[in-house]
Amino acid sequence: MRKSVLIAVAAVSLLGACGQPKGQATNNAVAENVPAAAEGSNELIPMTALASKNETLKVMHERHEGMEQIGKSSKVIRRSLESASPDVAQIQKAAATIADLASKSNGWFPAGTGPEAGKTGAKPEIWQNQADFSAKDHAFVKAAQAFNSTAASGNVDAIKSGFADLGKTCKACHDKYRSDMHH
Structure with a gap:
């Protein structure tokens, strides 16, 4: 059946x-x-497994590409903020990318997409501690949304502070749930 x-x-x-x-x-x-979370929620939806190995690999690829793009956007922001004359338009574009991808992150970690499925930086602890992982992901989404709003303001000092807050949510999750991957 x-x-x-x-x-x-x-x-x-x-x-x-x-x-x-x-x-x-x-x-x-x-x-x-990958089932969506309830409207307005960013809770991780537990799944027993995706229907096929191909679907599992697609989700893992989407997760990897999304995280890579978030990382690249963060580097763009950091470089711009470290320059003598930050490019606010460039920061705003990167902040919007991060906020968009963050809103999708709750669907990137269904059961069966950890190290047992293939090469990934996602540690098994994600699925062992789903409530904590989900809370950290939710904090990241909120920080990404807040940073996007701050970036839209164009206030460089506020952008620097907001970017530091966003970085703290990334670090909180990566320290516990991401292993180093050597390409």
Whole structure:
């Protein structure tokens, strides 16, 4: 019974992707296999497993790419803030990217997408301590939203302070739940 339900979900996902640009179809197929949290919530939704190894690898890839982009955007912001004349427009663009990706982060960690599934910087402790991990992810999302608003103000001193606050939420999670990956 469960297998037929999973096959039906996969078929609907594939049919729903027809006619969409390639990247959008892939993202929708992944999103449909990762349940969203309740409206206004950023709670991690526990899952027993994704339907297939391919879906698991897609989610892991999306997570990796999202985190890489957050890291690159953070570097852009840091470099700009360290310069003699910070580029506020560049900071605002990077802050918006971080806020957008942060809003998706609660769907990046379904069960079965840890080290047992392949190369990842995500430690098994994420799934062993879901409540704590979810709280740290929620704090990151809130800080990313607040930083995006602060960046939009254009006040460089406030941006520096907001960026430090955002960095603290990244560090709190990475210290406990991320292992170093050597490429």
